[in-house]
Structures are given as C-alpha cells and as structure tokens.
Amino acid sequence: MLRRKFNKLIASSAIPLIVSDMIDMSSSKDGLTILFQGDSITDAGRDRSRYYANHAGGLGDGYVGQIATDLLGQNHDKNLKIYNRGISGHKVYQLADRWEEDCMQLKPDILSILIGVNDFWHMLNGHYDGTAEIYDRDFRALIDRTLRELPDLELIIAEPFCVAGGSAVGSERWVREFPAYQELSKKIAEDYGAAFIPLQSIFEEALQKSDVSYWCPDGVHPSMAGSYIMAEAWLSVLAPMISK
Amino acid sequence: MLRRKFNKLIASSAIPLIVSDMIDMSSSKDGLTILFQGDSITDAGRDRSRYYANHAGGLGDGYVGQIATDLLGQNHDKNLKIYNRGISGHKVYQLADRWEEDCMQLKPDILSILIGVNDFWHMLNGHYDGTAEIYDRDFRALIDRTLRELPDLELIIAEPFCVAGGSAVGSERWVREFPAYQELSKKIAEDYGAAFIPLQSIFEEALQKSDVSYWCPDGVHPSMAGSYIMAEAWLSVLAPMISK
Numbered sequence: 001m002l003r004r005k006f007n008k009l010i011a012s013s014a015i016p017l018i019v020s021d022m023i024d025m026s027s028s029k030d031g032l033t034i035l036f037q038g039d040s041i042t043d044a045g046r047d048r049s050r051y052y053a054n055h056a057g058g059l060g061d062g063y064v065g066q067i068a069t070d071l072l073g074q075n076h077d078k079n080l081k082i083y084n085r086g087i088s089g090h091k092v093y094q095l096a097d098r099w100e101e102d103c104m105q106l107k108p109d110i111l112s113i114l115i116g117v118n119d120f121w122h123m124l125n126g127h128y129d130g131t132a133e134i135y136d137r138d139f140r141a142l143i144d145r146t147l148r149e150l151p152d153l154e155l156i157i158a159e160p161f162c163v164a165g166g167s168a169v170g171s172e173r174w175v176r177e178f179p180a181y182q183e184l185s186k187k188i189a190e191d192y193g194a195a196f197i198p199l200q201s202i203f204e205e206a207l208q209k210s211d212v213s214y215w216c217p218d219g220v221h222p223s224m225a226g227s228y229i230m231a232e233a234w235l236s237v238l239a240p241m242i243s244k
Numbered sequence: 245m246l247r248r249k250f251n252k253l254i255a256s257s258a259i260p261l262i263v264s265d266m267i268d269m270s271s272s273k274d275g276l277t278i279l280f281q282g283d284s285i286t287d288a289g290r291d292r293s294r295y296y297a298n299h300a301g302g303l304g305d306g307y308v309g310q311i312a313t314d315l316l317g318q319n320h321d322k323n324l325k326i327y328n329r330g331i332s333g334h335k336v337y338q339l340a341d342r343w344e345e346d347c348m349q350l351k352p353d354i355l356s357i358l359i360g361v362n363d364f365w366h367m368l369n370g371h372y373d374g375t376a377e378i379y380d381r382d383f384r385a386l387i388d389r390t391l392r393e394l395p396d397l398e399l400i401i402a403e404p405f406c407v408a409g410g411s412a413v414g415s416e417r418w419v420r421e422f423p424a425y426q427e428l429s430k431k432i433a434e435d436y437g438a439a440f441i442p443l444q445s446i447f448e449e450a451l452q453k454s455d456v457s458y459w460c461p462d463g464v465h466p467s468m469a470g471s472y473i474m475a476e477a478w479l480s481v482l483a484p485m486i487s488k
Contacts, residue, residue, distance in 0.1 A: 056305035069468050069475075070472070073468070073473060076454040076458055076469060223316070228313050228316065
C-alpha cells in the first residue's frame with residue numbers, strides 16, 4: 001500500500017545527510033495518515049484539546065512534533081495527516097481501552113507505537129500488577145485487533161528504553177528485569193513484520209558522545225536533543241518501509 | 245566573536261541538503277547563548293513558566309522550537325543555551341519594556357528579532373496609535389541600547405510578513421501600508437550590519453507550491469509547515485554569519 005503512496009527515495013552516502021532528507025513521497029489523492037501512539041514520551045506535553053491532524057500544539061514537544069514538522073515542511077503536496085495520541089503514564093492495556101477513538105476511527109496508514117516503560121515502571125513502584133508476560137499478551141492482542149480492521153496497515157514498533165544514569169532509573173531491577181520487555185517488543189515486531197526502532201542502542205550510542213543529562217535526564221523522558229535522535233531514527237525507518 | 249565559537253562549515257551543492265546539515269560548530273568552553281525575541285509567531289504557545297534554556301515546552305511549537313531541536317540534536321558538545329522570549333501581541337515598545345530581564349540579563353551571543361506585524365495590525369484595528377516612523381524609531385533605540393551593553397552581539401532581524409489570502413489579512417491596507425514596515429526592518433538590518441531573513445519572499449515562494457491554508461492559514465501565524473520553512477531560512481542565515 002505504501003509503495004503506491006511513496007515513490008521516490010533520494011539517498012546518498014557521499015555526505016552525512018540526516019535521514020529526513022532522503023525521504024520524499026509521491027503525490028497521493030487519498031493522502032496518508034500517520035498515527036503515533038504511546039505514553040508520556042510520545043505525549044510530550046501535547047495539548048489534548050487540539051486533537052486535529054497536523055496541529056503543532058496537539059502534536060507535542062517531543063519526537064512526534066519534530067517528525068511532523070519535517071514531514072509536513074518537506075511534503076506540501078502529499079496531504080499528510082499526522083496525529084499524536086500518546087497519553088502520559090499509559091501501559092498497553094490503557095491503549096486498548098481507548099483504541100476505538102484513538103486508533104480505529106483515525107484509520108491510520110502507518111501506526112507507530114512506543115509502549116512498555118510504564119508496564120515495567122509502574123509494577124516496580126507498586127502501582128500496577130503487570131508482568132512481562134502480560135505486556136506481551138496485551139500488545140499482541142492489540143495488534144491482532146488492529147490488523148483485523150486495518151489489514152493494510154504499516155506498523156512501526158519503537159523499543160521502550162531506559163537510559164543508564166538517569167535519576168528515575170537507579171534501581172538495579174531496571175538492569176535485571178527491563179530487558180525482558182525490550183526483547184518482547186523486538187520479538188513482536190519480528191512476528192508481525194513491523195519495522196523496529198532500537199531506541200536502547202540509539203541512546204547508548206549517544207551516551208558515548210555526551211552524558212545522560214544531555215539526552216534524557218531522568219533516564220525515561222528525552223531532552224530536546226534526545227527527541228532529535230529519536231526522530232532521526234524514526235525517519236530512517238520510514239525509508240526501508242516504503243520500498244517493501 | 246562567533247568566528248571563535250564556530251569553526252567548521254560543511255557545505256555541498258551536489259544534493260539538496262536542508263541548510264541545518266551544513267552547520268557545525270566548534271567546541272567552546274563558554275558555550276553560546278541564542279535568544280529569540282518577538283511576538284506570537286515567536287512565542288508559539290510556549291510555556292512561559294519554563295523559562296530555562298533548552299526546555300522543549302518553554303521554546304514553543306513554532307520556528308524556534310524547530311531550530312532549537314536541530315541545533316541541540318546536532319551539536320551535543322557545544323554547550324548551547326537557547327531561549328525563547330517572544331510574547332504574543334507584542335510590538336517593539338513592549339519588547340523595550342521587558343528588555344532588561346528578557347535580553348540583557350541573558351547576555352545573548354546571537355539575538356534574533358522578529359517584530360512588526362502587531363505594530364501595524366494593532367494600529368489597523370484601533371488598538372494602538374503607532375506608525376511606521378514610531379516602529380523605526382523604537383526598533384533602532386532598542387538595538388542601540390542592546391549594543392551598548394553587548395557590543396559583540398550578532399544580530400539577526402527577521403522580516404515581519406503577511407501571507408496573501410490569509411483570513412486575518414483581508415484588508416487592502418495590508419497591501420498598501422504594511423510594506424513600509426517591512427522595508428524599515430530591512431533597512432535597519434542593513435544599517436546595523438545584521439543578518440536579514442526575507443520572510444515575505446520566502447512565504448511568497450511557498451505559495452507557488454501550496455496555498456495559504458497549508459503555510460499560514462490566517463496570513464499571520466504559520467502552520468507547522470510554515471514554521472519549517474522559517475526555521476530552514478533562519479538556519480541558512482546562521483551559516484554566512486559565522487564566517488564573518
């Protein structure tokens with residue numbers, strides 16, 4: 001489906017382009033709807049009363065706003081519709097609770113999901129009884145349900161991450177137990193043929209250049225610079241997707 | 245001064261880069277402070293309680309947030325400090341009223357000012373007694389005052405603009421009288437050796453590609469796509485500035 005909607009991919013390895021420069025999309029009468037789903041990292045302070053497509057305040061101050069600005073600024077003739085429906089604190093089952101309005105009714109062509117940090121964190125701090133198995137089961141059920149109604153959907157799954165040294169991720173249990181959730185997100189992406197964004201390694205690579213306070217002060221919520229590297233990674237994943 | 249702080253400019257005309265890719269800055273122990281000043285276009289819904297440098301919510305959803313994300317994402321080792329102090333509705337004299345806290349105390353290395361649309365618009369709708377002459381006088385006085393305390397300042401002046409066809413700029417007086425303000429902003433930039441961003445022609449060029457509703461629905465406040473082309477232009481102005 002996306003092959004019909006995107007047709008041109010400009011790439012060069014001669015100089016270090018940011019990946020968004022390599023994305024170009026063909027004209028489409030139908031347009032293309034992109035939906036971002038997740039928790040506070042996706043939400044990023046968006047004004048939830050601005051739920052219309054392509055509204056700057058409604059898309060938030062995080063990676064979604066950055067991606068949307070790039071895509072809209074570079075593709076005036078593509079009738080893109082970009083929505084953010086991340087809600088702070090949410091776990092997979094809470095996405096499911098609001099999936100009718102916040103996914104099905106929007107009929108996305110591309111659905112990007114970043115979820116899982118709260119499925120672990122809220123269990124850790126005693127506010128949730130979930131386990132990695134429940135995360136896996138709920139996440140797969142959500143995707144099954146989505147694909148039944150939207151079989152042509154292109155799916156992007158972003159890995160939940162925690163950045164070492166952040167003020168909120170000091171417990172040793174993050175190191176011992178959180179990787180199980182991350183591996184499940186990757187396995188789910190593989191099983192459903194979704195594009196996968198390996199955010200954990202992206203932040204670990206960034207830590208070689210500057211410390212956690214620059215990229216993600218509490219280890220969970222990215223700074224502006226952290227949002228930039230997330231957006232860069234997301235846009236890089238869009239490119240191979242569209243040549244499927 | 246900036247030559248000491250920036251030292252590398254990567255440019256290539258071989259493929260259509262966005263300009264931000266061409267900007268690279270040398271390490272600086274001092275860091276570099278960039279201040280954006282103006283009205284609602286600069287303000288862009290920023291959370292004014294987040295007045296610290298580099299805070300996503302505090303930088304707003306407009307061109308400033310976009311520029312900051314690019315600069316911070318691409319220059320982790322430069323100790324950049326980026327502030328937005330635009331306030332919706334403001335005219336030049338209102339910048340002057342708050343200049344001590346909102347410019348002098350921040351000691352910017354680079355000051356970017358986009359002001360003037362309200363100096364005309366509020367006169368037009370009967371809420372202000374100003375004229376183009378007052379705009380000119382107040383603007384020059386503000387810059388003189390700034391340069392007395394900050395003689396090494398690099399100044400960027402962005403042209404106030406109105407996009408034809410927008411819902412708020414229907415009066416024929418915009419066509420007849422607003423260009424005087426725009427010409428003054430350009431003349432002031434020339435007289436002070438400031439970099440100038442010709443936003444009017446940038447939006448007019450964009451109108452060749454898509455209509456006003458895509459770039460700037462009311463003719464005054466840019467959409468996300470409009471913010472993108474503003475940010476692109478601003479970043480392109482940074483490059484020649486730094487080779488002075």
